[in-house]
Amino acid sequence: MKNDKFTQDEYDALYEIQRGLKGDRVSACVGRNSKRLSGLKLISIARNGRIALTDKGEQTLFLHRCVLGLRAVAAQPGSALDADVALFLGKKSHVAAHDAGGYALTDKGRESLADITSQGW
Secondary structure, three states: OOOOOOOHHHHHHHHHHHHOOOOOOOOHHHHHHHHHHHHOOOEEEOOOOOEEEOHHHHHHHHHHHHHHHHHHHHHOOOEOOOHHHHHHHHHOOOEEEOOOOOEEEOHHHHHHHHHHHHOOO
8 A cells, every 4th residue: 555656536536435425326536536446445336336435445545634634734833633633643743732722743743744755645
């Protein structure tokens, strides 16, 4: 999973599936990305055509949210994070609670963000 590079369109399809598909038909975004996402075991397609996110897909979206959270805090210290992302990044010592509310990057968080950026994320 570490070497899998996803486009923004593929992430949009995963987020749309996570929110829940409305009706019997899928959107164009999900339709054009479903073959690759299914091949990578991020989504499952049932015999009746229902598309669901797998555990690996949930983990991929969570990691994506964590990277976006790190970038948001790096761009603007004191930014707010989702509770689950803040808890995870706090446990890993990537962010620390900011005095005025929100969060600030730690040295470990800056190193991790630099490493993620150098890998092309």
